[in-house]
Amino acid sequence: MPLDGNGGYTVARYTLTFDWRAPRTPFPATTAIRATATQVLSRFDLDFAGNTLHTVTVDGTPAKAVREGDELVVTPAQPIPRGRAFTVRVAYTADPTQRRHRDDAIQDYGWVPTPDGILLSPQPDGAKMVFPADDHPSVRAPFTFRITTPPGLTAVANGRLVEHVRQPDGRVRWTYDSEHPVAAQLVQLAIGKLAFEDSRGPGGLPVRDVVPEGLVGDTEAYRALTPEHLAWLEQRLGPYPFRRYGVLVGDTDLPVALETQSLSVVPSADLLGDRIDAERNLVHELAHHWTGDSVAIRRWSDLWLSEGHARFYELLYADTRGGPGLEDMMRAAYAQHDQWRHDDGAPAQPTEPALFRQMRYDGSALVLYALREKVGEDTFDRIERSWVTTYRGRAAGTQDFVRLASDVAGEDLTPFLTPWLYGAHTPPMPGHPDWQVDPVEED
Template sequence: MLLTSRRLRAALLAAASVSLVGAVLPPPAPLGIGDPLFPYLGNPGYDVLSYDIALTYSGDNSKPLDAVTKIEARATDDLDRLNLDFAHGTVRSVEVNGAPAAFSTAGEDLVVTPARKVQEGRRAHLTVRHTSNPLGNTADGGWVRTGDGLAMANQADAAHRVFPCNDHPSDKAYFTFRVTAPKDRTVVANGLPAAPRRAKGRSAAANTTTWTYRTRHPMATELAQVSIGKSAVLHRTGPHGLPVRDVVPAADVKVLEPWLKKTPEHLRWMEERVGRYPFETYGVLVADASTGFALETQTLSLFERSLFTHTGYPRWYVDSIMVHELAHQWFGNSVSPRSWSDLWLNEGHATWYEALYADGHRPLERRMKDAYSRSDAWRSAGGPPAAPKQAEPGRKISIFRPVVYDGSALVLYALRQEIGAAAFEEVERRWVSEHRDSVAATEDFVKLASDVSGRDLSGFFQQWLYAKKTPPMPGRPEWRSAAVASAGKG
């Protein structure tokens, strides 16, 4: 193409302008919001309002999925660039507000430079076309390959191994999932479904079905769940007409039913203690996989098949583990942690209700006394409950240490001892009611407990949550840590 002299001058001016803009912007770099445990997790400058994630699954869980992630965000600063967390796929293109955007990678960030600055207070609509790879280091989380498909396990910071996002629990958003899979597979995701849409025609795509699910409540990225497999979906009704759906390998329906039918009663038990279930549906996802954990993905808790089929587990123990993940729907999901150092609020509460449910088989008092004897050792190994040590190199999941489970349930037991059962129960109910669908931090819990008890509990919590040594248990002066007991014998 030939350019006239006027057009040539205009093109040169435009090129100079781009060059100047490029000179002002620093090189792309990974950003974060300064989380004490994961400094580069999350990104500043915007608030995600919603995700719309489209995935195409070929039927082979060793191959990357084609994906399109659409993000609607509101800028909280003027943005020349937007960083997204994304680390385990190939990005093909990015658009911001309908216009192509430049992009590059830095660390585990996808760095997007829009054609025009996004001004503070304005919406940014991002469309990222990418792949989502189920292969790689599964210890880091993300996709879990099952015997007949895939599921997700995104805790603590692995959602960005599946889709581009602002991968921190403090930035909750609404989710829509649109998953296309072979017609012999069933897809279930967080939230409630729309009618599946079956493809028509004679092409390869005609043998597929597209499934759509939407959440009615905001959700942290770590709680996203998509299950693809040769699954049966079993429906029943919980308290107040709540839809309960369980997703299990189709061949295992009969053997798993004695466990699945317990969920409505588990729901009623939890509601009696903390109030109404906070979401639009609930259920159990049983995966034919070996993960070594269960996971409280929102509205659809993930469990290994072996938990229910292994003959060595006492029935009461399996029951209590189911209640643990259910309790997270209130503590951790509806009320999400402001930072990962607030993890004790999630796991301590879930462990508390797990222990309370199992009280008739493993007495709560005995369990808490045993936890007290181990607490100093747990604090030494992993830090105090509200100031945990960072993850071990290459093992991000290692932040899930005993101190955030029984060690943090012990804090709740101490609180109940200190303020009495009635006040403690009021704290629990008000916590999940006043912070529903939002995020909250340790200091918020301290303030609420002080308000309910009518006295300043900051000194009490300073010792129980941050001290290197476990303080004396209120009302149980005879309890000793193992370290103190052994020192006395010496």
Template structure:
């Protein structure tokens, strides 16, 4: 093995510090995700987050916050790396004892008073700020609304809001405690844990999830909001959260969610969580987001004069389908994102076709025509190119949406509609509340079809050029 001059110098510096009795400087770590190599941290698994946020009423000012992380070590830890950026930590304790801490890149590196043995439970408490400044820098985290805040943490921005192990592979339970001026309302993922408590001029709202959640799916909304409750299929509690001034205008859209749920449950089985609803933000985001149990939408989607009923509802179905694909069954690595977006796009397109929109087959024919260009620009579905520097949202390219839904269309053509339907239901049943990979999907699809589909998926998921679609020899892909 040959060592570069830079690596030799680093090793010599580390050796010198060790000889002098000093630890090497803190370094950012990661779990080696192909697209986000510094995301997540090795050595521990988080079991629960308890996040307290104090909002002053000024959505440009940092929030005072306390994040408590319950975890179990998977290795001996002399240091504990947390993903955290865009805020300031003021103190850290590990199992109640003060710990040293220092920033390193987008990590907060914690040195406990004594090393943590492997296999030990541990509690990390971080007092910090959570800064909503610069929400338009393209990196995500807090979104400033007209009179408050909401969260948009996908793909890797939860650590811009609270310290965490910011990778979907480490799902955990969440409790949110949000204190606001009493004239405002706070909501979060999950269900209320008791009634709001008002002391003086402030009210504290507490919410708790009943199922594990990836950090990128966390949601907290604050503002002059109204919570609208109704019942969904099977008595499922639904709650939509909307700007109070727009409550009446939004009702025609909100009232359609029970029908969307019934339609998806007919195809996928029971809804996987304890509640669902829409958080409608008075902000210009340019996207909708499947935050768990409370999907985020911008108000203009519903209120602008040209709102198309079928098109708008298909977007609502897309985010709802994500509660199964992406939220309940989360990607094992970010290169597995195609599974989540392919299925959400699939059910969006299928719903639109059944409700007066474009035909699914025509949409897939166009996707096949454009697919080679999408692959050249963004990589094949299961081997996407990394996002552009400073533009994490550029990960969400056309190849991830219609380009990946085309994979499902080809698969249905290959194995038949009945086997395809069984695969969808079995996928969300077998991997509920867990993570699953592309290899897991190939394995289950092969088992469902009764034959090895590895060669089929190799071309469709990893090929630079798009294969021919079974049953459509006349379809042509246009080379870029």
């Protein structure tokens, strides 16, 4: 699993200050992290990869900083007492060409260039290529973004646009407040020739899409479905858990969409083709805002809870809109489940190289489908709503889900869910004794 994340402190706020110049061009950047020591700190680590480090200060005093792989080891001039709030400020030259590669659905991640700017694809551990952080999926903090751009370009980030101010030299500073704590892997920041397209969702929820100027008309039909998608998911999972939402259309070769918090990034190609495919992608990323963004995963082995739920609701929605039938899709996944267990690990026991492969998507949706078949649709729906309500704004893991499901169902579901989540072989599907698992093909 990705090994990022650090101990000894909790982050209260990140402030990112970027002085953007031009595509693929390094630029001055500063990250200020307000934190509180949870133990005496004679030194502490930040996840930080690449870029050119200039200075590090702690509460305004220069600190020693050493790079150790993807860690920035900071030694303050004086140890920080337990319980003391402090601010570490890192000045560096950011390199927006940095990307890394995974051999799974994520493929290339980190900074993602566009024709006239940039966007981010930080999942799972790419945020450290953008800013120093405590980059663990369970760790969240509010963000302030201060991004200065040349005239004619727009900057956007998670949350609310606080102000944009033209500087004396004609450049423009854009300031955003995330409004809610955000995990580093869900941070979004984009710069380019972008248009804001505003609408309203259920209950007047502000919806702001951010679209390359040349793609506004071509993507409008599918983007306009967001209020319908919000209403459909709210019927099943309760109120949308953030203050605003929108779709960032990526004019790029980004291989996958991503649920960056309050502003999902969706490749333009996903919005220019088949309606069913487009809606599946849009509903998938939106569903993550309940399961993955609001209810964060406790550790990477819990990823099935995030991706499995998003895939389940994506498929359930498609079933109601003329897409593939949910039962047919689940039967096909059932046939492949032993193969996926062999290749990718059981749903809650992924191998690192296979973290974002098929088992975490269709394979994990199948676990939820099996649970629904076991307890019935009404009880399953109560489990789901209780899950996103109980852990709203918190991190939760696999055992939390098993306990909650058992409590809601009024029976211990551990014996049922354990082999589904951890077993080497796929259990029988409740209510479908005729479903068969295909034999495993060895490499």
